[in-house]
Amino acid sequence: MTTALLEVEDLRVAYGKIEAVKGISFTVAEGSVTTLIGTNGAGKTTTLRTLSGLLRPVGGSIRFDGRTLGSVPAHRIVSLGLAHSPEGRHIFPRMTIEENLLLGAFLRKDQPGITEDIERAYTLFPILGERRKQAAGTLSGGEQQMLAMGRALMSRPKLLMLDEPSMGLSPLMMQKIMATIVELKAAGTTVLLVEQNAQAALSLSDQGYVMQTGRIVLSGTGAALLRDESVRRSYLGED
Amino acid sequence: MHTLPQQLANGLFLGATYGLIAIGYTMVYGIVQLINFAHGEIFMTGGFGALTVYLALPHGTSLWLALPLMLIGGAITAVLIALGAERFAYRPLRTAPRLAPLIAAIGLSLGLQQAVHNLYPKATSPRAFPQMQAGPWNVGSIHIQSGDLFTIVAAPICMIILAVFVQKSRTGRAMQATAQDPDTAQLMGIDTNRIIAAAFAIGALFAAVAAVCYGLRYGEVDYSMGFQAGLKAFTAAVLGGIGNIYGAMLGGLVLGLAEAMATAYISDIPGMHQLGGGSWASVWAFVLLILVLLLRPQGLLGERVADRA
Numbered sequence: 001m002t003t004a005l006l007e008v009e010d011l012r013v014a015y016g017k018i019e020a021v022k023g024i025s026f027t028v029a030e031g032s033v034t035t036l037i038g039t040n041g042a043g044k045t046t047t048l049r050t051l052s053g054l055l056r057p058v059g060g061s062i063r064f065d066g067r068t069l070g071s072v073p074a075h076r077i078v079s080l081g082l083a084h085s086p087e088g089r090h091i092f093p094r095m096t097i098e099e100n101l102l103l104g105a106f107l108r109k110d111q112p113g114i115t116e117d118i119e120r121a122y123t124l125f126p127i128l129g130e131r132r133k134q135a136a137g138t139l140s141g142g143e144q145q146m147l148a149m150g151r152a153l154m155s156r157p158k159l160l161m162l163d164e165p166s167m168g169l170s171p172l173m174m175q176k177i178m179a180t181i182v183e184l185k186a187a188g189t190t191v192l193l194v195e196q197n198a199q200a201a202l203s204l205s206d207q208g209y210v211m212q213t214g215r216i217v218l219s220g221t222g223a224a225l226l227r228d229e230s231v232r233r234s235y236l237g238e239d
Numbered sequence: 240m241h242t243l244p245q246q247l248a249n250g251l252f253l254g255a256t257y258g259l260i261a262i263g264y265t266m267v268y269g270i271v272q273l274i275n276f277a278h279g280e281i282f283m284t285g286g287f288g289a290l291t292v293y294l295a296l297p298h299g300t301s302l303w304l305a306l307p308l309m310l311i312g313g314a315i316t317a318v319l320i321a322l323g324a325e326r327f328a329y330r331p332l333r334t335a336p337r338l339a340p341l342i343a344a345i346g347l348s349l350g351l352q353q354a355v356h357n358l359y360p361k362a363t364s365p366r367a368f369p370q371m372q373a374g375p376w377n378v379g380s381i382h383i384q385s386g387d388l389f390t391i392v393a394a395p396i397c398m399i400i401l402a403v404f405v406q407k408s409r410t411g412r413a414m415q416a417t418a419q420d421p422d423t424a425q426l427m428g429i430d431t432n433r434i435i436a437a438a439f440a441i442g443a444l445f446a447a448v449a450a451v452c453y454g455l456r457y458g459e460v461d462y463s464m465g466f467q468a469g470l471k472a473f474t475a476a477v478l479g480g481i482g483n484i485y486g487a488m489l490g491g492l493v494l495g496l497a498e499a500m501a502t503a504y505i506s507d508i509p510g511m512h513q514l515g516g517g518s519w520a521s522v523w524a525f526v527l528l529i530l531v532l533l534l535r536p537q538g539l540l541g542e543r544v545a546d547r548a
Contacts, residue, residue, distance in 0.1 A: 054422055074425035083426075090423040092416055094542070103416050106409075107428040155428070 011060035022214035038211035083157035093137025104154025121150035142173035254495020255394035259449035260472030261487035263442025269482035279469015280351035285447030286460035288316025313447035321443035368454035386455030480541025
């Protein structure tokens with residue numbers, strides 16, 4: 001049995017009076033890729049934003065790497081080892097690629113390590129290295145996604161949360177992003193993935209959870225969920 | 240003398256002061272999209288802070304000696320008031336509809352004016368500001384007053400320090416990140432509350448320098464001096480492209496020059512004899528603002544909003 005890096009229990013999050021996440025529990029094992037799938041409005045993004053401190057839960061508990069989160073401010077979370085690449089990429093458009101990556105290492109002081117990690121990001125995504133002085137806002141969607149992932153990795157996270165990394169990308173670019181997730185896992189990074197592309201996400205996941213209107217309705221290994229009748233009908237477009 | 244070089248110099252002195260105040264509007268707007276209408280009063284309190292230090296010094300202290308202390312006193316006053324306003328008036332309203340902090344700003348503006356008017360000794364009428372016992376100097380056909388000399392030294396120094404700070408320092412980069420995307424800035428580990436407070440503090444610091452420029456130039460400070468100056472500086476910030484610090488300085492200079500030119504030369508245009516002179520200066524300043532905004536709504540150096548993808 002592997003240890004859980006992240007344990008979420010009965011988490012509830014609300015926007016005003018409307019509950020978007022209605023008591024979900026799940027775990028992310030150390031070294032695994034775990035995926036939350038579900039349709040728009042299922043509460044996946046809300047869940048990630050709560051884990052990274054941008055939203056405050058109204059109930060439940062979050063334990064990460066032996067600490068209780070939930071009331072830790074967002075700007076302290078990254079230093080605990082939890083990095084979040086948000087939905088819609090949210091790179092800093094008027095800064096260069098390199099400046100974006102440097103911001104990912106904002107709290108680090110080890111200059112040699114930072115330089116090393118920037119080079120590592122350029123090895124992972126060579127296109128970023130070729131354009132390091134280019135304003136990030138001028139990159140294509142796929143390049144921006146690579147930058148968002150690279151930036152999140154700059155904090156050397158224990159857990160990397162990726163929200164919809166394949167959104168709006170060409171099939172080729174999507175393959176590249178998914179292959180990178182596999183690479184990261186092999187290198188020892190734990191990944192929590194949120195995806196609408198269930199097929200691609202589940203096939204590389206150790207564990208998956210299906211969310212529906214704020215609740216987890218199904219869970220299992222990636223392979224098991226891919227075989228599940230209801231998942232195939234609802235999320236893989238099969239009748 | 241209404242020589243052209245003299246008018247250009249007058250415009251630059253005036254414009255540099257507008258530009259220094261405009262920095263505060265533009266930095267705060269760039270980061271929290273709030274027009275801090277109390278910024279003119281923060282400028283005013285900077286002037287009174289500097290005056291207070293001067294009055295506390297032994298009688299007859301040389302102004303060369305007093306000036307640095309006055310700047311520090313003015314800056315501390317303005318910065319503390321700005322930080323207090325941010326912490327207790329604006330921060331609680333950060334997630335409220337935009338109109339709420341705007342109304343708070345207007346209330347704060349009136350409140351600060353009345354507080355100084357009622358509480359500061361003899362501030363019900365303008366209070367004399369110390370004058371440098373030096374100059375005026377003649378450079379070619381330009382006549383430079385000692386107060387203006389202070390402005391032309393202080394304004395560029397302030398601007399260079401700010402530019403280097405924003406571009407090179409860690410806090411400066413965190414400010415840019417917060418301006419571009421505050422939520423994502425937090426995900427990077429940036430304490431955005433601290434960054435927002437820093438933007439207010441820097442704006443107040445520059446406003447205090449501007450207030451000393453103003454006091455030396457006009458020989459007095461007044462509880463209501465922030466209204467006109469604040470409005471002009473806000474105009475300068477919009478003219479230059481609100482959110483852009485270089486735009487604020489450029490906007491200030493353009494506005495100052497336009498006012499000086501209009502004051503001196505509009506009345507020479509046939510049929511516009513009665514539209515020149517100092518009393519029409521503000522009218523022409525706002526005409527210029529309207530023209531620039533018609534042709535370039537984002538201001539001279541502003542970025543189009545579409546960039547904020």
